[in-house]
Amino acid sequence: MQNPRLNWTNVLFVLSAHLVAAFAVYYLVAIRFSWWTCGFGLVWGILCGLSITGGYHRLFSHAAYRASKPLRAFTLGFGSAAVQNSALAWSADHRAHHARTDTDGDPYDIRKGFWWAHIGWVLYHSPDEKDLALVRDLSADPLVLFQHRWYVPLAVVFGVALPGLFGLLWGDPIGTILVAGWLRLVVQWHATFSINSLTHSFGRKTFDRESSAFDSWWIALVTFGEGYHNFHHRFPIDYRNAVRWYQFDPTKWWIWTMARLGLASNLRCVPAERIEAARRASRVPDESMALTSS
Numbered sequence: 001m002q003n004p005r006l007n008w009t010n011v012l013f014v015l016s017a018h019l020v021a022a023f024a025v026y027y028l029v030a031i032r033f034s035w036w037t038c039g040f041g042l043v044w045g046i047l048c049g050l051s052i053t054g055g056y057h058r059l060f061s062h063a064a065y066r067a068s069k070p071l072r073a074f075t076l077g078f079g080s081a082a083v084q085n086s087a088l089a090w091s092a093d094h095r096a097h098h099a100r101t102d103t104d105g106d107p108y109d110i111r112k113g114f115w116w117a118h119i120g121w122v123l124y125h126s127p128d129e130k131d132l133a134l135v136r137d138l139s140a141d142p143l144v145l146f147q148h149r150w151y152v153p154l155a156v157v158f159g160v161a162l163p164g165l166f167g168l169l170w171g172d173p174i175g176t177i178l179v180a181g182w183l184r185l186v187v188q189w190h191a192t193f194s195i196n197s198l199t200h201s202f203g204r205k206t207f208d209r210e211s212s213a214f215d216s217w218w219i220a221l222v223t224f225g226e227g228y229h230n231f232h233h234r235f236p237i238d239y240r241n242a243v244r245w246y247q248f249d250p251t252k253w254w255i256w257t258m259a260r261l262g263l264a265s266n267l268r269c270v271p272a273e274r275i276e277a278a279r280r281a282s283r284v285p286d287e288s289m290a291l292t293s294s
Contacts, residue, residue: 052192057251060144064239064268088144107126110197
């Protein structure tokens, strides 16, 4: 397989985004600090983050539940602001990662090194064509196709234009664009990328000793519950990543809440006995704690 070539469009955009994010910090410290701006940036980050974890990941990539049109449209809109490609392309890469974990067909193969899995793979052209055969089901969804076709304009609207308009309400549109647009974006990138790098490097192999994925509670804290990655690789169709009552998985709670509101349905859960059997087979000592169904 030939060596990949740098994707200069991605390199320049990623570099520019980090520089603007650094300026956003300077803006808050030295030019104008606003609690409204910071609070809005936090809310926008939560909405965009859940749209990746609950939308791109658990809904579109793994079909762990069904979502109504309004909920799908919501996750596709705010997911665009995460600037991680369209849901169709993102899911194609992610399904390839699960189908070909730790092989040459894995887009973010941890065997190529921590930084390759974290962000390096984004900065290079893939030597192979994206396998859209893996996402034929998503290609039948008009909303997914609309977002795929209009991904860049949607990213600008949800990532820059809307934050700026909201910022007008308290007289700080520039700060809101910088914080909710660019600083939020870079923080969210590294949170998402940490699943490919950190959770394939550190933690516990609680359910599958053969997988390169680990369960890391501390990574779950900054990834809306995605840190329980060993469980996820063992049971990818489950809408939960965390199955203990005390484990931090706000994406699970978000999906459960959407179901109670009638916006989601068919939440898929692996039976507790299968989960317990996998834990025992992994030969990892545990303190016999009850599984939850939510």
